[in-house]
Amino acid sequence: MTPVDLNVSPSNPDRNLAMELVRVTEAAALAAGRWVGRGDKNGADGVAVNAMRVMISSVAMNGTVVIGEGEKDEAPMLFNGEQVGDGTGPEVDVAVDPIDGTTLTAKGMNNAVAVMAVAPRGAMYDPSAVFYMEKLVTGREAADVVDIRLPVADNIQAVAKAKGKQPEDVTVVILERPRHEQMIEEIRATGARIKLITDGDVAGAIMAARPGTGIDLMLGIGGTPEGIIAACAMKALGGTIQGRLWPTDDEERQRALDAGHNLDPDFVLHTDDLVTGDDCFFVATGISDGELMQGVRYLPNGAATTHSLVMRSRSGTIRQVISEHQLGKMKRFSEIAFSS
Numbered sequence: 001m002t003p004v005d006l007n008v009s010p011s012n013p014d015r016n017l018a019m020e021l022v023r024v025t026e027a028a029a030l031a032a033g034r035w036v037g038r039g040d041k042n043g044a045d046g047v048a049v050n051a052m053r054v055m056i057s058s059v060a061m062n063g064t065v066v067i068g069e070g071e072k073d074e075a076p077m078l079f080n081g082e083q084v085g086d087g088t089g090p091e092v093d094v095a096v097d098p099i100d101g102t103t104l105t106a107k108g109m110n111n112a113v114a115v116m117a118v119a120p121r122g123a124m125y126d127p128s129a130v131f132y133m134e135k136l137v138t139g140r141e142a143a144d145v146v147d148i149r150l151p152v153a154d155n156i157q158a159v160a161k162a163k164g165k166q167p168e169d170v171t172v173v174i175l176e177r178p179r180h181e182q183m184i185e186e187i188r189a190t191g192a193r194i195k196l197i198t199d200g201d202v203a204g205a206i207m208a209a210r211p212g213t214g215i216d217l218m219l220g221i222g223g224t225p226e227g228i229i230a231a232c233a234m235k236a237l238g239g240t241i242q243g244r245l246w247p248t249d250d251e252e253r254q255r256a257l258d259a260g261h262n263l264d265p266d267f268v269l270h271t272d273d274l275v276t277g278d279d280c281f282f283v284a285t286g287i288s289d290g291e292l293m294q295g296v297r298y299l300p301n302g303a304a305t306t307h308s309l310v311m312r313s314r315s316g317t318i319r320q321v322i323s324e325h326q327l328g329k330m331k332r333f334s335e336i337a338f339s340s
Contacts, residue, residue, distance in 0.1 A: 037108030
């Protein structure tokens with residue numbers, strides 16, 4: 001007899017949703033995998049979005065995309081506000097990024113992933129007014145001792161102490177952007193090591209919170225939507241994400257104020273502000289190799305393998321899912337283009 005989770009109400013995500021969701025990111029990764037290193041990030045993103053959209057329609061949920069590909073008129077696939085799932089099951093917020101790291105995919109670089117997060121309806125922060133935020137992410141050991149309002153050196157020292165290290169042993173991941181030049185200098189002045197990434201904000205956050213990646217801390221300004229997706233993972237990992245909204249110009253600042261957002265430098269959005277409650281899922285499948293997962297591997301006779309992470313915050317369970325797919329058989333019953 002199948003056990004029943006008495007703590008799950010019909011309006012909340014069910015534990016069985018986890019394995020349905022990983023099929024969605026697997027499909028996106030398999031579609032994008034053929035485009036790794038081909039120099040066409042738009043082509044890769046297009047096939048990944050289509051694959052994710054096709055597969056998500058079969059998931060037993062009544063979902064609304066709150067973080068997707070933009071407004072409907074600008075991006076007809078997986079647009080904000082679109083209804084996804086088969087219409088049954090729990091009512092949920094859905095955040096998707098068919099490729100976190102389109103440039104990484106196009107250039108054949110590490111850490112491109114397909115990601116998706118699901119939480120009860122209304123749980124996810126609305127990021128529409130401000131596209132960027134300053135972020136700090138770290139894992140369980142140092143989650144309670146960091147503060148994004150403090151100088152960089154203080155946070156590195158706090159992380160080092162919490163982990164029983166010296167600052168010189170701490171590795172910080174940060175996006176390689178001109179806006180981060182001063183922060184990079186401040187990090188290096190502490191003696192800490194830096195891992196520069198060109199893209200892949202979500203993967204960078206997970207690396208900073210997951211043991212065994214060699215990364216201790218993520219700093220810098222990145223996408224607000226990616227911060228919300230990462231917050232779902234933090235709920236399961238026990239890490240923390242802290243953020244401050246970062247409008248790029250006066251017009252965006254005014255939109256944020258009109259929407260009721262607090263732009264005071266002392267106001268910090270924490271994990272529980274970005275995703276409320278404690279019943280969310282985070283799933284990711286590797287497209288290219290990285291610290292978190294292997295990328296798609298193509299085998300003889302039309303087979304391929306994928307490596308995924310599946311996290312649920314309520315239980316704190318983190319699964320690594322390695323799947324072998326027979327692409328020839330999949331093509332016969334799917335409209336997804338797994339080869340090109």
